């Protein structure tokens with residue numbers, strides 16, 4: 695395997711790691727990543743999901759401070775990442791979960807499929823994924839989430855919401871500023887993630903978490919929402 699393949703950073707929504715169905719859910723992702731790794735190097739970030747939220751809620755009720763709660767979320771996302779490493783297989787996946795950007799660089803230099811969880815307290819996995827995409831000089835950053843892409847409003851609450859095929863970082867930042875997104879949609883891309891995408895001009899797409907759609911995004915098809923840098 696060559697070490698010079700283009701790198702594609704893929705954030706996998708924490709919702710895929712629901713423990714009740716995790717084996718059936720992540721196996722097709724692992725197969726797709728194995729297949730795609732012959733043409734590019736996947737760098738994956740696993741989200742924390744409901745399990746993280748449940749641990750965080752319990753620790754908050756027990757009086758833990760916010761940065762400690764973030765660390766719990768990070769630990770759970772790392773456990774999710776570990777399961778994905780096993781699903782991919784140790785012949786192609788880097789065997790340990792990087793804990794900071796330097797470790798991400800070291801892992802990526804091997805040319806293997808790298809799977810990370812969260813890195814630092816105070817960030818979402820979306821912001822962390824953008825930072826990782828910046829660090830590894832990704833050709834593409836795919837945010838695979840539980841909706842089809844970025845909508846004009848939260849599609850789960852507003853039936854008139856329209857999917858945006860293309861939206862600029864500037865428009866998204868001003869939408870976030872005007873709080874036109876409520877919680878669910880806001881999380882698709884937060885301000886930190888957008889600022890990183892903007893400063894390093896990272897080609898970015900928000901798509902539905904589905905192995906086939908992610909594959910289409912890797913092949914350059916116009917799926918989900920394309921985020922363009924600038925106006």
Ligand code: UTP
Nearest residue numbers: 707708741742743764767812813814815819822
């Ligand atoms: P997320 O809420 O970002 O994961 O991380 P998720 O479940 O993938 O989110 P969605 O549903 O796809 O949007 C879980 C928690 O872990 C902490 C935060 O507390 C976050 O809420 N975290 C994660 C960090 O503090 N730093 C990180 O780099 C990542």
